[in-house]
Amino acid sequence: MFRKPDYIILIAAFVSFLFSISLWFGVFGAENKDAGIFVGLWVPSILGFGLFFKTSVKGRQI
Template identity: 65%
Template sequence: MFHKIDYPFLIAAFLSFVASVSLWFLVSHDLGLFVGLWVPSILALWVGVRVVLLASGVTTEGGRTDL
């Protein structure tokens, strides 16, 4: 289901979400909102990287596409 290229993006998005919620409740609502905007940006970058890699035909042994 997930490939090794996916994990850094998913971890970064999750950590950004946790940081956003923490900042919202502990520091400032404005900082929480700012960091919260990173989550969809990271996920959009992840989709872009996957599309580029699939379009370039990244393959492993056996001829199947594997990221």
């Protein structure tokens, strides 16, 4: 099912999501909504890169 690289990708995306929320709502200081949106865009990027590398490795194994 899931292997170690899959978990690393999911954890990285989740940490990015939490960091984005903390920036948006100002958990660690003043609100910084622009930075929260920017960091929030990392989540689909991390998942996209993970999917790209996962499919490219599978393509080479066949």
